[in-house]
Amino acid sequence: MFDTSGVLAQESPPADIIVLGKIVSACGLQGRMRVHPFADDPLSxxxxxxxxxxxxxxxxxxxxxxxLLSCQLRNGLLLAKLACVADRTAAEAISGALVGVPRAALPPTATDEYYWADLIGLSVRNTRDQSLGRILGLIETPANTVLRVGDGESGERLLPFVAAIVLDVDISGRWVRVDWEKDW
Known part of the structure; x- marks a missing residue:
């Protein structure tokens, strides 16, 4: 899948990789790829x-x-060229792979900003202290980010990740408090 000349061998990769996006397709003949970003400010x-x-x-x-040899933002997707991808065939083979970086390579978050990876798995409780489940993932929409919350019994809830709904996030306590009823 990879041209090993561009890959730095790692016997034990960092356990704290933050996933930034997913390679969705090849772009051109030179090995560039389209990457769908999962986070804000992908050009950074x-x-x-x-x-x-x-x-x-x-x-x-x-x-x-x-x-990373080059990276630019075009129509909401990143066009990236990696040293391990020599041509279109290699770019097609790597399609579907995730891209990420160790947490240490990322800047610290500001107050009330979170990396998606930090939110996944947090317990979600409403203002009545009822459990709604855990955050299973996040979905980026044009309007706002949406939390996928599941409890294993009643399926999945989709909650807008906006200040009117998400009242408090405690990463160290591993919980989120929301203004959302259990029967909605």
Whole structure:
């Protein structure tokens, strides 16, 4: 899948990889790829010298570090060129892979800002102190980000991640308080 000349071997990749996006398709003949961003300010990723590439279905969670050669934002997607992807065939083969970086490479978040990876798994309780489940994931929509909350019994709820709904987030306490009824 990868041209090993551009990949830096890692026997034990960092456990704290923050997923930034997903490679969705090849772009042109030179090995550039379209990357769907999962976070704000994706153009700032172009200042990173290396990205890590891995696959969701990889049970061993093997991430490989590779040099970022170029990155630009176009129509909401990143067009990126990685040292491990030499041509269109290699770009097509890597389609579907995730890109990320170790947490240490990212800037600290401001007050009331969170990395999505920090929110996944947090317990969600409403203002009546009823459990709504845990955050399973997030969805980016044109209007706002949406929390996918599930409790394993009643399926999944979609809650807008906006100040009127999400009243408090406590990363260290591993919980989120929302203004949302259990039967909605």
């Amino acid at each position: 990723w172009s200042r990173l010298t290396h990205w890590w590439v891995g696959r969701e279905e990889d049970a061993l969670n093997l991430w490989r570090q590779t040099k």
